[in-house]
Amino acid sequence: MTEETMTIREMCDAFGVTPRTLRFYEAKELLFPIRDGQKRLFTKRDRARLKLILRGKRFGFSLEEIRQLLDMYYIGDQQVTQLTKTYEIAQERLADMVRQRDELNTAIADLEEQMRWGEKMIASLNNPQKAAE
Secondary structure, X not given: OOOOEEEHHHHHHHHOOOHHHHHHHXXXXXXXXXXXXXXXXXXXXXXXXXXXXXXXXXXXXXXHHHHHHHHHHHHOOOOHHHHHHHHHHHHHHHHHHHHHXXXXXXXXXXXXXXXXXXXXXXXXXXXXXXXXX
């Protein structure tokens, strides 16, 4: 590896991904490694893009959204368009995540209540005399 490029194995080790993942992102035209025969060499640009791809995926962005955001880097407006669009998508994702969290909290509370009821029922069935008292 040079300071400028990394092999597919080095990329996998550095980012905790599989070779299949890197080939998939390459096929989706999200990464553009240099091809040297069968060897792929990833540049600093590829590393920066992969970091953004993985972050976007963690936040629930679609691959198409990620591609569009990455492509906006080259518009030439000092990334204003890219950053603005990223912020808009992030706001939508955050709202979705908060809604999902709230739904999950409600489901957890409901399940806990049902389990308390079930606990009482099991106790009363196991000890009918105590339940009568």
